[in-house]
Amino acid sequence: MQPQVTPAVGGGAAPGRPARPSADLARHELRAARVLPLLCAAALATLMCAVPAVFSLGLDLAAGSVLLQLAAVLTALAVAFALDDPAAATTTACPSPWWLRRSVRLAVVLPALAAFWLLDVLLVRQAVTAELRPAFPTADLSVEALALTLVAVALGLAGLRFTVGQGGGLVAAGLLVIVVALTFLPQEAAFFATPDDGAQWDGAAARWRATAAVALIAAALLLPRPPGRRR
Amino acid sequence: MSTIQQPERARTAPPAPPGTGAGVRALALTEGRRLLRHPAFLGSLLLCVALWVYESVVAGSSGFPVLHDEDRLVQSQLLLIAAGTFLAVHLAAIRPARDGTEGWFLSLVLLPWQRAAALLLAVLPAALLTAVLAGARIGWLAAQPGAAGSPSPAELAAGPAAVLVAGTLAVLLGLITRSVAAGPIALACLAIVTVVGALFPFESWRWWGLIAVEDELHAALPSGLLHRPAGQHLLYLLLLALACATAALLRAGLKAASVRVLLAVSLAGVAVAGVLNARPAPDSLAAARQRALDAPSEGQTCVKEGELTYCAFPEFLDRHKEWARVSEGILRWVPGDARDPRYTVRQHITPVSESSLGQTTAPIDAWAEDDRKAGTSGAVAVGTAWGDGSDLGRDATGGFATAFAARVVTGEPARSGPQDALLCGGRSVLTLWLAGQAAPGTAEALRSRIDRSFGGLIGFGTVTTVETEQSDIDLAFRLLNLPAADVGAKAKAHWAELTAKDTSSAEAARLLGLDVPEQPDGYGKDSMCSPR
Numbered sequence: 103m104q105p106q107v108t109p110a111v112g113g114g115a116a117p118g119r120p121a122r123p124s125a126d127l128a129r130h131e132l133r134a135a136r137v138l139p140l141l142c143a144a145a146l147a148t149l150m151c152a153v154p155a156v157f158s159l160g161l162d163l164a165a166g167s168v169l170l171q172l173a174a175v176l177t178a179l180a181v182a183f184a185l186d187d188p189a190a191a192t193t194t195a196c197p198s199p200w201w202l203r204r205s206v207r208l209a210v211v212l213p214a215l216a217a218f219w220l221l222d223v224l225l226v227r228q229a230v231t232a233e234l235r236p237a238f239p240t241a242d243l244s245v246e247a248l249a250l251t252l253v254a255v256a257l258g259l260a261g262l263r264f265t266v267g268q269g270g271g272l273v274a275a276g277l278l279v280i281v282v283a284l285t286f287l288p289q290e291a292a293f294f295a296t297p298d299d300g301a302q303w304d305g306a307a308a309r310w311r312a313t314a315a316v317a318l319i320a321a322a323l324l325l326p327r328p329p330g331r332r333r
Numbered sequence: 334m335s336t337i338q339q340p341e342r343a344r345t346a347p348p349a350p351p352g353t354g355a356g357v358r359a360l361a362l363t364e365g366r367r368l369l370r371h372p373a374f375l376g377s378l379l380l381c382v383a384l385w386v387y388e389s390v391v392a393g394s395s396g397f398p399v400l401h402d403e404d405r406l407v408q409s410q411l412l413l414i415a416a417g418t419f420l421a422v423h424l425a426a427i428r429p430a431r432d433g434t435e436g437w438f439l440s441l442v443l444l445p446w447q448r449a450a451a452l453l454l455a456v457l458p459a460a461l462l463t464a465v466l467a468g469a470r471i472g473w474l475a476a477q478p479g480a481a482g483s484p485s486p487a488e489l490a491a492g493p494a495a496v497l498v499a500g501t502l503a504v505l506l507g508l509i510t511r512s513v514a515a516g517p518i519a520l521a522c523l524a525i526v527t528v529v530g531a532l533f534p535f536e537s538w539r540w541w542g543l544i545a546v547e548d549e550l551h552a553a554l555p556s557g558l559l560h561r562p563a564g565q566h567l568l569y570l571l572l573l574a575l576a577c578a579t580a581a582l583l584r585a586g587l588k589a590a591s592v593r594v595l596l597a598v599s600l601a602g603v604a605v606a607g608v609l610n611a612r613p614a615p616d617s618l619a620a621a622r623q624r625a626l627d628a629p630s631e632g633q634t635c636v637k638e639g640e641l642t643y644c645a646f647p648e649f650l651d652r653h654k655e656w657a658r659v660s661e662g663i664l665r666w667v668p669g670d671a672r673d674p675r676y677t678v679r680q681h682i683t684p685v686s687e688s689s690l691g692q693t694t695a696p697i698d699a700w701a702e703d704d705r706k707a708g709t710s711g712a713v714a715v716g717t718a719w720g721d722g723s724d725l726g727r728d729a730t731g732g733f734a735t736a737f738a739a740r741v742v743t744g745e746p747a748r749s750g751p752q753d754a755l756l757c758g759g760r761s762v763l764t765l766w767l768a769g770q771a772a773p774g775t776a777e778a779l780r781s782r783i784d785r786s787f788g789g790l791i792g793f794g795t796v797t798t799v800e801t802e803q804s805d806i807d808l809a810f811r812l813l814n815l816p817a818a819d820v821g822a823k824a825k826a827h828w829a830e831l832t833a834k835d836t837s838s839a840e841a842a843r844l845l846g847l848d849v850p851e852q853p854d855g856y857g858k859d860s861m862c863s864p865r
Contacts (some may be wrong), residue, residue: 139514146518150525165532172528176521183514275420275517279373282413282524283380288392 127198131206136183140211143180144218147173151222154229163297166230167243171294173222174247175281178214181251182258182277184211189331190262201326208255219247239297242307249310252317253277259324356443357451364455368421368500374459377417377805378466381410385470394722397479397655399553400471401648404484405561407467413490413529414466415499416520418459422500423516426452426507438666446587449504453578456500464493464758479655479719482556482648487563494570495543498521499523505775506778508584514799540566540610552725552795555632555646558622560614565834569606575599585602626682627699630707633680640672644709645680646717653678655719659734661770666821667741677712679704681796695796697747711746713737714796721774724781731778732794734768739799742767742832747797754798755790757862759841761801763824763831764847765809769792770817780810802862807848808842820845 152171154161161169184207187193197202225238230238254277261273284293293313295306389395424541426449429435438448471484506519523543530539531546539545545566547559579596625632625646635644636653641660643653656678664672681700695714704712713732720726739756740746742764747754756764769776782793783806791806792798812820827844830836842849 136514137520141513143518143521146522163362168528168532172521172525176518176525179517179521180514180773227786274425275520276373276376277422278517278524279376279413279416280522282416286380286384286410286413288387 113174127203128206128210131203132210134187134189135207135211136186137211139183140177140180140215143176144215147176148221148225150176150219151225151229154226159229160231161226161229162231163238164228165298166226166238169229170222170226170243171246173226174219174243174250175278177218178247178250178254179275179277181211181215181254181259182273185255185258185262187262194328199326200328204259204325213250215251219244223239237297239307241305242303242310245307245314246310249314249317250277250281252314252321253280256317256324257327259321259327263324263327263330265330353443353447357447357454360443360448360451361454364425364452365458366645367425368418368455368459369462369579371417371421371424373420373424374414374417377413378462381413381466384410384413385473389473390480392722394540394720394726395474396477396722397481397652397720398474398477398724399481399717400475400484401556401559402547402553403474404471404488405544405547406549407489408492408495409531409546409756410470410542411463411467412495414459414463415492415495416524418496419455419499419503419523420516421505421522422452422456423507423519424513425455426504427511427513427516430511431513444586446582447586449508449581449585450587452504453501453581456497456504459500460493460496460614463496464490467492468570469730474755479652481553481652485556485563487567488561490567491544491570492565494567494574497574498570498577500579501574505577505581505584508581537611537613539783540569543570545610548685550725551685552729554647554682554685555620555625555717557699558618558625558682560618562610565606565610566567569603569610572599572602572606573610576603622682622685626684627681627696628706629681629700630702630703630709635709640674642675642677642709644707644712645715650715651678652680652719656715656733658712659730659771659775660737661739662775663734663738663767666767666824670826671828671832672741673711673744676737676740677704677709678715678733679709679712680717682717683716683796697797701746708788711740713740714747716796718795721778724785727781728775728793729795731768731775731782732796732798733777734771734775735764735793735799736797738764738771739769744832747799755800755862756805757802758805759831759833759844761805761862762808762812762838762841762845764799765806766812766820766824769809769813770821776810776813779806802838805838808838808847811847812842812845815846 120162151169154160154165154169185204193203223244227235227238227240257273265272287293289302291309292302293306293309295302297303424431429438437446442449467489471489472483474480475484502519503516506515524857526542527544530542530544533539534546534548540562545559545561579592579599582592583596624625629646630644631670632646633644634647634650637643637644638653638657639661641657643650643656645653658698660676660678664676679700681695683695700712701710701712704710713733713736715736716729718725718729719733736747739760742760743756765779769779779793783791786792789803790800791803792800823845824831831841831844836844839849
């Protein structure tokens, strides 16, 4: 009886099994994942970031950071859809554990997003007026983008838990409402500040770092949880 | 048999079977109820209301509202509800695809376009609810003490109209693509358009968006000096909603000629209204603004209360009660023979500048000329903002208190030179003490300004500026901790000495009853006030 319970990656070493089970898994997981929304959103964000660079509009720090923040929200929104798994009900029997399957998706999606983000940052930095460029808070904005992405991942995973693996992305759409609500927060607790206001910007950056940490823990806790039971 | 015949009939007969009007109505009612109970809609509604409650109850920053500005600010908060409506309606529109029931729906009595029509109709209750909320919000603000101006119905209706646009656009989107992700992404694009429009509050193309944001950091202007084609914009939004709705019906299979014509007409209307809105502001507006800035007296009404005269733009005239509270609180400690027989307070607007970095200075010389012509020489300037909840309001309140106290103490009106704004020595301490004790909240207003300032010199005021040194501020705040009646009596007794130009700050503080040690040599030598 013992060998059957072993939940090893890719099950036991059965004859004829591929040497690299996770690479094999990646192919299937990517096929099952919804990448079109992600690609659309990331392309849209990059397009948006390219506009001021192409027309050399000469942005100030505030406009540049708003642009990157919008790009970050747009891409984060689509991340959760990549975790959606309409076949969850049937793949429960699959020997690969949930955390591995989801990690495989994230391991493909997140680096791709990072590449898009790098492109966005370069484009916006290019559009920012030359003398202001050294002061452009690239690191803070990247943390912000990371935090938004992690929140989207955590919300998506939570959504998978509640909606039988189908509507994780939908729950993550709540991210949009959350972000809009954050923009209305009073100054003392603002998440969206302008870099011209140093103290407020630093406060907001600290809040984003805390958010990223909380979201990372939440995502790590939710990663191995199986989808909720069908009603 | 009948189970097979019915879908046949529904599919082949384009004209609706009898009684489907009732079916559409019933489905619209159900969808409307579902929309109102949808988590996205409810959540956005709660957020919007929570914002208002926070602003009014916790932050207390909604006092002294200017209603012809608030009607426009309400729109941006109602966009939250529009976003919730968009998500909820989009999910409802693609529900058959999500549940895999599209095929089954073919067997129902209602045709696809009739279900689309029901979905479109279901947006109406949400828009109505939004309209009620907008009305309640502005009504609540109008009931606040110190509310000025009157709201424009067209501005107020723009919020609910945006909800209609969001709902109809969501139905259209749900009929074009079945993707769940398309909803949030489209919504994010709408948000980007709105944010970009808000980044350029002086460009006329921002009227192509759902709402047109003004430069909200600028203090209120009289309603006549705003350029807001609100009625045309409302028409634009309604036509946009109509265009989305007809396009959705067309897409859902209602290919009647009347629908095509309606779509074409509404699209043409949208284009025309958009072009009309995006026309730049007329030159006469800039001229009127310049006139109101340089020579406000011709458009203002004056009211005499006690021995003071208050002149203000008619919409703001009621504010003179607040100004009177401050000025009387200052004058009560001024001996009768030191008073000017006719103090005047005149309201001024601040220059509207398109660049956020370019600090514009008030045309104080032009104001003095205007006051001379109007027979109110030496008038103290007061802005259009007021209040004790927001930074802008506190700055205005504290600024007016200091400006009036400085006018009383120095006996001279504000002047324009860079050095002229600086108050020194005993005059400075007395001015700050008078301003701080003038009315409840003025000390708090001064303190809030100090907390947000850097450097040795701190300027008070949003219209004209009074600058003082940090050391004088410290003395004045120590005086404010003493009973006002005691300090006031001493101020009255030693008025001539206190207001003399060569009285030092420490001497003045001692005269007012504060125990200040003799200053060591070299103290304050590098200050702006020390004699060179």
